[in-house]
Amino acid sequence: MSAIALTRIHSRTRELAPGFIVSLIVAAAASFLSEHYGAPVMLFALLLGMALNFLAGDGACKAGIEFTARTVLRIGVALLGMRITLEQMVALGWKPVALVVIVVVVTIGVSVVAAKALGFQRLFGMLTGGATAICGASAALALAAALPNHPQKERATLFTVIGVSALSTLAMIVYPMIANWLSLSPQMAGVFLGATIHDVAQVVGAGYSMSTETGDTATVVKLMRVAMLLPVIVCAAMITRLQGADPAGKRPPLLPWFAVGFLMLACINSTGWIAPVVQGSVNELSRWCLVVSISALGMKTQLKELAAVGIKPILLMLGETVFLVVLVLLLLRWGM
Template identity: 35%
Template sequence: MIEINHLEVHPQREFYSPYRGNGNLSNNVFLRIHGILERLGFSQRGSHGPVVHASSQIGRRDLWPAHGRGLELWLHPAGRGPGLHHPRHPAVRLRAHWQPDRAPPARASEQPLRQGRRPLRRRRLDERRNRPRMTAAALRLNAVRIGPGLLAGLLMAVLAKLLSQSLHAPAPLLAVALGMMLGALGLQGQLGAGLDLFAKPGLRLGVAMMGAQISWTEFAALGGPAVLASGAVVLGGLGIGALAGAALGLPLAEALIAAAACSICGASAALAASQAAPSSPENQRTTALVIVGVNLLSTVAMLAYPPVANALGLTAHQAGVFFGLSIHDVAQVAGAGASVSPEVAGTAALAKLSRILWLGPAVVLIGLMLTRTSEGGRVSGLQAPPLFVWGFAALAAARGLNLIPPSLVSVLAACSSFLLLAGVGAISAKLGPKALLEVKPRLAILLVTLTVAVAILAYALTRIFF
């Protein structure tokens, strides 16, 4: 049954009626439209009812819209054709639209009968006429709507980067703080449209650009064991996160976001996993809290792991691999390695990049784990990986084939970092400080558990392979 939501009278004597649902348009919509118009003072004249356009006297069977684009009805006054009549208005036009993703496909019995080439050409012209046009006024309106939010996201990313360099603090943590400050001002309504661009497509583009940072020639220096060990860390971290999250009573999506952050590459992996998880305010809040938590834990690990590696008797090469496989964020990995020696810092950076190599497969795995039916928890079917995963893989392959010049690699890395910082700030600004300052003890326990488990697993793999 098709339901008409509302009917508005415009100054140009137009009627706009959005509707959605299932059923036969000719049989269900006509009576509802006529009833509403008659209550407004119109009366039906003639026996054929409204027609599609003033120039085409087509029967009711032609009123089913093609491809979910909606339809346009011209209602003629008496003496000018069949339709509806109002004593004061010479002519009216009715436009009806519904959401294309919910519109049912027309059955064969309800589709217009094709009589030659002319009706098909007319339908194509009607579809082309009904498409929304991007006029100069619409462009100006969109610029006014999204401009303030885009400017706010740009400023947060730039400030987070500058403050990180001057204060020697993690940039994602500063982006979260700046977003909380912006959210405290209560400007989410004015900035929401622009911030959404950074929180959704901007984040995905930033994750895809991370693929250009993977250098296969550098991995060859570490050898195949490094790739296998990093894959074992990622897979083990995701498994431990899912099991520990279930034991703590956390939703699977939140547990996997935390597990991705701890087992792959910190804030960037949390953002990538959040794009594979269902979009909800709670998942966004979890993502922001995970970013704060993993940056704090990475800072603690940067200070604690070098003495631990020395106490465990690891060689310089083993210490670098251990730092790269266990510490969450790239900056803290470099800091821990540099505190020992430049050689250890280089080895740690390569081991860390080997974990980033598994970001794409991990996101696909997370998507499969979250693709379940509501009955029984069975996987409902394989879905294609998100588009940003394909972009990540394409850039990684292009870098491996030396199709990306070194100067462009640095530009892509800077753009990726900038978009990720802007996305973190946008998520924090939309949530506001109240949501972010509500501590989730179970999530904190999960992050600490994952940090310890990943460190133990990394140490064991370092001893085995190196």
């Protein structure tokens, strides 16, 4: 490597380090608070980040915060592929797979229509619908990375992450009560929880609070929903291309590199050659990348901007969540 290249790398590292280190410190604080108080780590990361939004202005931290909110986010999404194996899906049979596909497609479709009816862009409906239907905050961040640039995109992403994190925590408490009230079998309860709760951590918490069988089933069904992230990202990228170049004049790739990484890791993980310790390490790295990046996203916004969104986005996300529960219960009743 030439001296010029080394100099550029050194210069770029010095430019990005302050913002990245601040984001990492916020993420560590959010993780500590989450472990001790039980609330979603993503929510803590957002709130702490927003408290430090003055750092994202012109200054030493700006470049690093921008890099963390964009590139580190994409790395975290790509690493999510290590959670998926084909064997996990085959073990439950075709019905849960069909249910997951129907749930994701219908929920996002209804969300897009509902967003348009409420006066929002269809892409906001895809963002909130994808977060509700797939895997909560992780899906919101992944879809935001694939959707076209827009002046309101970051605010919409942050609002979606806050909303879906709060609703996921509420669901973790309420949905097991619904499963007990409906007298669902352990496996049916697992399918219900895995197909409706937004975030993976809350699915695990709700499932294993009922029984081991319910927790195992809920986790696998949830991971099936996570696997739907790839085709949805591809669809989002195709929509971006159809809408033309972004304001910077760049035409987005049909398949973003982080989606390719997601698919490759899912295929590698399905071979069974990956040691559990490696899987755990990659999953933990993915979690940290997402938490660090959302800390940076929090620093790039202000509470007064989120307060200005009004009641309609809240109603949209509540409606999507209720619709998802009703749809899953109907599909289970029809023998899916």
